[in-house]
Amino acid sequence: MAALKRSESMADSMPDALRESRYHMKKCFAKYIEQGKRLMKLRHLMSEMEKVIDDKTEREQFLNSLLGYILCTTQEAVVIPPYVAFAIRPNPGFWEFIKVSSTDLSVEGITATDYLKYKEMLVDEDWAKDENALEVDFGAMDFSTPSLTVSSSIGNGINFVSKFLSSKLHGGLQKAQPLVDYLLSLNYHEEKLMINETINTAAKLQSALIVAEAALLTLPKDTPYQDFEQRFRQWGFEKGWGDTAERVRETMRSLSEIFQAPDPLNMEKFFGRVPTVFKVVLFSVHGYFGQSDVLGLPDTGGQVVYVLDQVVAFEEELLVRIKQQGLNVKPQILVVTRLIPDAKGTKCNQALEPVANTKHSNILRVPFRTENGDLPQWVSRFDIYPYLERFTQDATDKILEIMEGKPDLIIGNYTDGNLVASLMASKLGITLGTIAHALEKTKYEDSDLKWKELDPKYHFSCQFTADTIAMNSSDFIITSTYQEIAGSKDRPGQYESHAAFTLPGLCRVVSGINVFDPKFNIAAPGADQSVYFPCTDRQKRFTKFHPSIEELLFSKVDNIEHIGYLEDRKKPILFSMARLDIVKNISGLTEWYGKNKRLRSLVNLVVVAGFFDPTKSKDREEAAEIKKMHMLIEKYQLKGQIRWIAAQTDRQRNGELYRCIADTKGAFAQPALYEAFGLTVIEAMNCGLPTFATNQGGPAEIIVDGVSGFHIDPNNGDESGNKIADFFQKCKDDPEHWNKISKLGLNRIYECYTWKIYANKVLNMGCVYSFWRQLNKDQKHAKQRYIQMFYNLQFRNLVKNVPTSRVEPQQQPKEK
């Protein structure tokens, strides 16, 4: 295929490209503008091109030409006759915009702003032409932040920041003074750490390090810090360098080497050891957030699992670090969520709850206060915005009281938690990390352009505004995969889709976020390995659940927990588990199974999802899916081959359930239309279950297709059904095949997806970015002021359009 010369932009090469096939192009553009104003996606551009160039060889020639390449890299095009404006994405994160005249095929490069105006013309021409329409440009504030330039480096921010720190501190000792000032500022409850004013310049500190290192060499390696603490304090050193002579010497050596010639490796090593983080606040606001009986409810899925596992991993890692720093302090972690008085039998009405498997971590629940008292009922994440500002104030007061001071690090989760975290971090001047889990914008096609239509249902105007505020406030952004930031070759990333977008009539975001910003970091979560472990670890198995799992899978009755039954229980089980959202596509999987005779003859289908009575669901999407499931079971006569089990809330039993499915030599399927990460995928793989997961989103990165599992295309059910059937046929012919895929899946997990790897990475981020924000404080301040104005003038007004729920009298919690 033809490619562009490196130096050329699309706009430069387009005229030549058009000339190459001028005859066809004239016809093609005439076709594009035939229907007047419209937005065309790549699939529309291609199918109309195919109608014009109907000869197959000519079409292939065209696709191999430069123009074919340009067209293939186009994401969408806006037709405003006689012009067609193209949004072209040659590589992840890189965009170009051009305008082609259909009359003479003349080409002009245009800015992102102009392209957005073209889009707006489709829905609100007056606003598009209004010179004073509100434009938001967060990029304008990034005057001193360096950014990456290579697509493949995206998501590796901490390495880049370490490099940049090295070059900033390079060039003589006075350049290293900001580092000394930073070390001087470190303290725990007003008690100084690392150094005191005796060594307040880089020169003094450097000399003191030489003296200290010489002294340390005379001591046995394991000498405790207390034994030489007094002498070191006289030289100006405080606690925090290490717990033994050897550890202190290593830390001092890294710093000496930084003073001598700063390099990124020492920089990362040194900051990983600096005692910066003891108290962490994690916000996960919407409910239900609890440790038991909440999973599978609408809005209550992987985020809860992620946050709880994250706390355990953080606490373990903090305890190790604090010990190695030679300090005698206790870490403190608070997960802050909303208190739901009408808790429906969960503990979501409890204000303070210790986190299981930790010693120093708690869930703090703060109610949504309204003029008429505390809001008793659950509120969908889409309707939550009116409560957040007051919640932030109340939560902040409580946190400061419980922690007896400010936290060192705040981490937000999802739009609501990220907004609250941003508000609190900005008010108190604390390092902020944010985690989206899933940004809604890319889940719905053209959700920005169609915001007015979708707003009554989803309040996307609030959500996208809150998301851009949080992204820009954060010091670092944690993502689970690369695709979350910058997508894949063909599909823009979730963050990338916020680079430039427009909400016509409201605001034009000409620069929302830059995916090349070094704040982006990939740190993938793991699965709790005390719950999700391989089916072959016989002695660890939770056998106490076997009778209830036997009943769950194989009994022949229909009840409120399961419907349908499995006639031939000797067949392997194809298993899936998810909330019953449309996007999870459990109904899709059911339909592929229903249609595929070969698959039906090879395996049974078991799905855990939602519940069975659509009239009882408060969630719009869930109710529609329930109805569809019943319809499909009827249409394909699935009784006898399908078991539909209601949402399961017991994690331990679920772990054993995956393993029992593995015992049948079954497989797990994750058929989502789009999945941000997909915790069930790594849970299943941890249990040794061969896994088929959607190629749309995070799972495509978790699994190496055909090696550690398989990718399936949710938009091509026939192909996916056959791929699963081929696997089971192959296992029938060669049982070793199942073992091989199971083992390779486990290897993949141990190499890349564990909580230990995660906690180490994220706490290093907390340390490095705390210094980084200090170094860039002028720019940070300017940006924060801009964000505050945007919040006050825009977001607060948008919130007024979101209806609030009535404060209803509290119902008695239901018996479970």
Ligand code: UDP
């Ligand atoms: N889950 C559960 N019971 C259910 C459905 C899901 O316990 O009925 C758990 C599942 O084991 C996983 C989480 O909920 O830990 C779902 O996370 P995932 O990332 O797959 O999807 P999300 O729901 O966050 O979109």
Ligand code: LCN
């Ligand atoms: C939200 C999602 O939609 C999932 O894809 C993730 O696995 C989960 O959060 C945890 O990050």
